[in-house]
Amino acid sequence: MYKLKHIFRLGIKELISLRHDSVLLLFMLYAFSAAIYMPASGSAIGVHNASVAMVDEDNSRLSRQLAEVLRPPEFQTPVPLAYDDMDAVLDSGRFTFVVNVPLNFQADLLAGKQPELQINVDATAMSQAFMGAGYMQRIFQQQLHALSGQETVTAVKLTTRAVFNSNLQSGWFLAIIQIINNVTILAILLTGTALLREREHGTLEHLLVLPLTALEIMLSKVWINIVVVVFCTxxxxxxxxxxxxxxxxxxxxxxxxxxxxxxxxxCTAVAVFLTTLARSIPQFGLLTIPVVMTMLMLSGGTTPLDSMPVWLQWVMQFAPTTHFVSLATAVLFRDAGIALVWPDMLALSAIGGVFFVTALARFRTSLAS
Structure with a gap:
């Protein structure tokens, strides 16, 4: 029982230290408010407000109608452009799409010919360019078939239904991913900087002369950081x-x-392990960057896990972030219960246990040295 009191009181000490660290408190406030709201409300994964210019060499009713069908919010109102300026505006990045309607386009279409419509795309804006070109192609095809009186006959009619996010709002997903990213960063930073600050200030040596064990010191870091970050989440x-x-x-x-x-x-166990490799807070920061970036970029939150090489998918199964991303989206969006998510929860617990035992062994060695 007295060991539990030690762990509890050491955790309270960590909480008091955090209360007096104004910089870290401001960072936590930013991480769980503005850092989530701004990307989720201001970013768009799909096509949104893409800039379009129209080179109308035909100057016909059809060409004007093609310009009118490109509407917000996917596309800006097309800007008229001279043919000689087409290369210049693409090179300068002024427009993402430049549509060129050639001479006699309407006449050739009504005569049953197959005229060509040129769409020039600035592919440096990858997300807008890839998806926007497909959107524009489908919009133009529908308009051209309607005006020419031709009907497209398809063997199969596809009906798409979006589940759990019917309007395909990317901000919903981005908000949860931002929380996952910030939880990861804060869990590692809070634990690592607290341990290294105690080592640099000599507080750790004071703790070692008390009847405390490495396990009690480590558990005190774990439980208080869990309480603080879970509450902020x-x-x-x-x-x-x-x-x-x-x-x-x-x-x-x-x-x-x-x-x-x-x-x-x-994550706390990972942070303790990193502190046993670093001897100062700057070294810890340098070690944290590749570890955290790998966990965040390859966990399935930024890019789908299925699109990665098979060997990398297997490697990332040993990262806790991979399972956390899967669990968070399943529980919050799909209302999955324990009966569905228990395998990932078990894997997450096992990974945490392995990291904790390894970090504890390294921590004991570093205290003895």
């Missing part, structure tokens, strides 16, 4: 994601916070 979900962004989270909040606690247990 809950506030962010309720105030920023639900109210400010209007994202409908249909899943169990309690189950998600439990999963977050398991994930924080694993």
């Amino acid at each position: 809950w506030l962010s979900l309720e105030l920023i994601v639900k109210k400010a962004l209007g994202v409908p989270l249909v899943g169990s909040m309690g189950l998600f916070l439990l999963i977050t606690a398991l994930y924080l247990f694993a």
Whole structure:
């Protein structure tokens, strides 16, 4: 029982230290508010407000109608452009799309010929260019078939239904991914900087002369960071994601916070392990950058896991972030229960346990040296 008191009191000491660290408190406030709201409300993965210029050499009713069918919010109103200026505006990046309607386009179409319509794309804007070119092609095909009186006959009619996000709003997904990213960064930073600050200030040596073990010191870091970050995550979900962004989270909040606690247990163990490799806070920061970036970029939150090489997919199964991304989206958006997500929860617990045992062994060695 007295060991539990030690762990509790050491955790309270960490909380008091955090309360007096104004810079870290400001960073936490930013990470769970503006850092989530701004990307989710201001970023768009699909085509949005793409700039278009129209080179109308035909100057016909059809060419003017083609310009009119490109409407907001996907496309800006097309800007008339001279043919000689087409290369210049593409080179300068002024327009993402430049549509060239050639001479006699309407006459050739009505005569049953197959005239060509040129769409020039600035592919440096990759997301807009790739998806926008497809959008524009389908829009023009529908308009041209309607004006020419031809009907397209397809063997199969496809009906697409978007599940869990009927309007395909990318901000919903981005808000949750931002929370996952910030939870990862804060879990590692809070634990690592606290341990290294104690080492640099000599507080760790004071703790070692007390009847404390390495396990008690490490567990005190773990539980207080779990409490702080889980509380901030809950506030962010309720105030920023639900109210400010209007994202409908249909899943169990309690189950998600439990999963977050398991994930924080694993991340805290990773942070302790990194502190045994670093001797100062700057070294810890340099070690943290490749570790955190790999966890965030290859976990399935930034790019789909299925699009990666098979060997990399297997490697990332040993990263806790991969399972956390899968669990978060399943619980919050698809209302998945424990009966569906328990394999990922078990994998997350096992990964956290392995990291914790390894970090504890390294931590004991570093204290003895």
